[in-house]
Amino acid sequence: MFSIDIQYVKGVGPKRAELFSKLGIDSVGALLQFYPRAYIDLQQTLPLSQAPFDAPCAVLGRVVRKLPPARLGGGKTLYKLLATDFTQDFAVVFWQNRFPYESLKEGQDYLFYGKFGGTLTQREINSPLFLPEGERRDLLPVYPLTKGLTSKAVATAVENALAAYGEEIPDPLPAPVQAEYQLCRAGYAVKNIHRPETAQAAQTARRRLIFEELLVLQLGLGSLKKKGREHTDLQIPAADLGPFLQALPYSLTGAQLRCIGEIGGDMAGAVPMNRLLQGDVGSGKTVVAAAAVYRAAQAGVQSALMAPTEILAAQHHRTLEELLRPLGLTVALLTGSMKAAEKRAVLAGLQDGSTDLVVGTHALLGEAVSFAELGLVITDEQHRFGVNQRGALGDKGRAPHVLVMSATPIPRTLALIIYGDLDISVLDEKPAGRREIETFAVGYGRYQRALNFAEKQIAAGHQVYVVCPLIEEGESELESVSAVRDQMAAYLPHRRIGLLHGKMKAREKEAVMAAFSAGELDALCSTTVVEVGVDVPNANLMMIHNADRFGLSALHQLRGRVGRSDCQSYCILLSKSGGEGARKRLQAMCESSDGFALANLDLEMRGPGDFFGAAQHGLPQLKIADLLTDRTTLAETSAVARQLLDEDATLRRWPLLRQAVGRLFSSISENGFN
Numbered sequence: 001m002f003s004i005d006i007q008y009v010k011g012v013g014p015k016r017a018e019l020f021s022k023l024g025i026d027s028v029g030a031l032l033q034f035y036p037r038a039y040i041d042l043q044q045t046l047p048l049s050q051a052p053f054d055a056p057c058a059v060l061g062r063v064v065r066k067l068p069p070a071r072l073g074g075g076k077t078l079y080k081l082l083a084t085d086f087t088q089d090f091a092v093v094f095w096q097n098r099f100p101y102e103s104l105k106e107g108q109d110y111l112f113y114g115k116f117g118g119t120l121t122q123r124e125i126n127s128p129l130f131l132p133e134g135e136r137r138d139l140l141p142v143y144p145l146t147k148g149l150t151s152k153a154v155a156t157a158v159e160n161a162l163a164a165y166g167e168e169i170p171d172p173l174p175a176p177v178q179a180e181y182q183l184c185r186a187g188y189a190v191k192n193i194h195r196p197e198t199a200q201a202a203q204t205a206r207r208r209l210i211f212e213e214l215l216v217l218q219l220g221l222g223s224l225k226k227k228g229r230e231h232t233d234l235q236i237p238a239a240d241l242g243p244f245l246q247a248l249p250y251s252l253t254g255a256q257l258r259c260i261g262e263i264g265g266d267m268a269g270a271v272p273m274n275r276l277l278q279g280d281v282g283s284g285k286t287v288v289a290a291a292a293v294y295r296a297a298q299a300g301v302q303s304a305l306m307a308p309t310e311i312l313a314a315q316h317h318r319t320l321e322e323l324l325r326p327l328g329l330t331v332a333l334l335t336g337s338m339k340a341a342e343k344r345a346v347l348a349g350l351q352d353g354s355t356d357l358v359v360g361t362h363a364l365l366g367e368a369v370s371f372a373e374l375g376l377v378i379t380d381e382q383h384r385f386g387v388n389q390r391g392a393l394g395d396k397g398r399a400p401h402v403l404v405m406s407a408t409p410i411p412r413t414l415a416l417i418i419y420g421d422l423d424i425s426v427l428d429e430k431p432a433g434r435r436e437i438e439t440f441a442v443g444y445g446r447y448q449r450a451l452n453f454a455e456k457q458i459a460a461g462h463q464v465y466v467v468c469p470l471i472e473e474g475e476s477e478l479e480s481v482s483a484v485r486d487q488m489a490a491y492l493p494h495r496r497i498g499l500l501h502g503k504m505k506a507r508e509k510e511a512v513m514a515a516f517s518a519g520e521l522d523a524l525c526s527t528t529v530v531e532v533g534v535d536v537p538n539a540n541l542m543m544i545h546n547a548d549r550f551g552l553s554a555l556h557q558l559r560g561r562v563g564r565s566d567c568q569s570y571c572i573l574l575s576k577s578g579g580e581g582a583r584k585r586l587q588a589m590c591e592s593s594d595g596f597a598l599a600n601l602d603l604e605m606r607g608p609g610d611f612f613g614a615a616q617h618g619l620p621q622l623k624i625a626d627l628l629t630d631r632t633t634l635a636e637t638s639a640v641a642r643q644l645l646d647e648d649a650t651l652r653r654w655p656l657l658r659q660a661v662g663r664l665f666s667s668i669s670e671n672g673f674n
């Protein structure tokens with residue numbers, strides 16, 4: 001029943017099915033899981049005389065007369081009806097839409113919901129929602145919409161699907177769990193989330209569906225983790241890190257030493273390491289990873305580091321080669337844009353074991369990539385990879401140790417869900433001598449002053465980043481960044497100003513980045529491709545155009561590109577006067593440089609759905625639960641998930657639950673759980 005094509009639902013058909021598919025709904029199952037965004041509360045109706053002009057409300061009224069459709073200029077048609085709430089007359093108006101007009105009948109009573117405008121004596125309601133009085137309900141569902149599909153159309157399709165298949169809705173929750181947590185049955189929940197009998201029933205339904213979704217999510221994550229923990233045969237004994245530490249150009253922070261110790265302890269253990277290394281921007285994660293690679297190489301096994309972009313892979317390659325080559329390690333780079341002959345040479349080195357570390361993009365997942373003995377897998381910015389991709393790289397070794405590096409400060413409660421039972425090491429200390437980045441939020445009236453300030457920094461031997469999002473609606477990112485670069489070049493004609501954007505070829509990007517890194521460019525105008533991980537310590541000014549368009553976490557990441565040495569750094573946030581939210585974000589940036597504090601604020605302001613940006617973190621998209629507000633249920637389901645997985649890690653004992661996990665994770669996993 002879940003997989004039946006939506007076009008076969010009564011009243012849908014192939015044409016509407018296309019509209020539904022824009023919402024990601026192509027089956028009956030997906031339709032029934034397309035939950036209302038909100039409900040309209042029809043429990044209270046108002047007499048028309050009390051209906052506010054500026055807010056929607058429900059009024060009970062009778063259609064008195066349908067006026068003939070009026071054709072207006074521009075091919076538009078106005079459909080108007082006269083109605084009364086028995087104390088006062090009002091007009092009901094539909095533009096261009098004859099269907100509701102046709103379905104309303106003269107002499108019948110309806111509940112009209114919407115904003116009643118017009119004048120005190122001549123009230124008028126435009127395109128209201130309406131229900132025949134006899135079908136009156138407490139709550140009316142409101143669905144998220146796509147063009148051409150009304151909330152009513154969705155509601156009708158859902159009702160038809162419920163009428164046809166409502167009795168067949170399977171219940172994946174084991175009965176004891178249901179009893180213990182006093183949850184209603186699945187069929188009742190699905191019916192009442194869409195067509196609640198009462199407000200209380202909607203609540204009960206919601207609780208049950210949230211519980212099920214979070215349980216399924218945690219079971220899925222839990223069984224992925226368990227898979228990784230089954231093998232236990234690769235132990236890497238503690239190595240003498242002396243030579244590594246002596247070769248470093250600086251001494252490590254206490255936090256770095258602690259994290260290196262924790263990682264070393266894991267690698268020596270009988271169970272493969274599964275650790276998240278979290279550190280705020282600029283906290284020095286790379287060198288911690290390098291220590292782990294050094295340790296692996298001492299034990300004669302290879303390491304692989306996967307980065308989300310070619311720029312980052314190239315940079316990590318440069319840094320790690322500098323750190324590790326003097327110690328006798330061989331470091332290679334593998335990216336999709338390399339020439340075939342270069343790739344072949346790298347692949348050969350991995351296969352015969354002569355290469356100790358390969359740094360690359362997801363090209364590392366390619367079939368042709370095989371290792372003599374892969375012992376350590378490191379992924380940078382893991383939230384940009386799927387949970388499964390990390391596993392795929394791991395599958396290239398017998399049971400490699402896994403280290404995940406993330407610069408996105410995630411509040412601990414959420415990290416625990418996303419990274420499940422990964423152990424967590426936190427770099428909570430910046431290298432000595434780092435100064436607070438001075439941050440200013442200014443309007444475009446001060447753009448010229450900002451440019452003068454940039455000139456001053458360049459004259460003092462520093463470098464400058466300039467980041468642009470789209471400037472005008474409809475303009476491409478490329479146009480806007482080029483325009484900003486040209487403007488800057490005209491103002492500072494004697495300076496070398498580079499351009500970097502996503503449409504450039506990987507090699508061109510790499511060349512520009514390398515030139516900036518080598519100090520051959522004074523300023524770099526860029527789109528957000530520099531957002532994560534780029535490390536050029538000599539740059540000390542970050543100028544962000546239209547800063548109000550960015551979220552807090554992105555701004556913090558961008559700002560983190562400066563302040564990476566012991567000289568004073570600055571961040572200038574340029575914006576036109578934005579809305580309240582933007583103002584708050586920019587103010588928070590000026591007041592705080594703590595990534596965790598900013599991430600918490602970001603979550604509060606935007607909600608986690610947005611914070612994690614849909615699928616980019618490799619988690620399936622949740623349909624009803626909210627990781628932030630449903631924390632109590634999260635704790636409950638986490639206990640249940642652990643218990644069920646302990647009883648049967650394959651979930652075969654609960655086939656429906658197993659299927660539900662497969663469905664939720666199908667968006668991120670090709671082979672799913674089947």
Ligand SMILES: Nc1ncnc2c1ncn2[C@@H]1O[C@H](COP(=O)(O)OP(=O)(O)OP(=O)(O)O)[C@@H](O)[C@H]1O
Nearest residue numbers: 250251252253281282283284285286407431533535
């Ligand atoms: N203990 C230290 N003392 C001085 N400098 C250090 C120390 N550790 C790292 N660095 C330098 O600090 C800079 C930032 O380090 P790194 O690039 O590893 O940061 P990161 O944690 O990856 O940050 P991001 O997530 O922002 O990329 C680098 O230039 C690195 O050489």
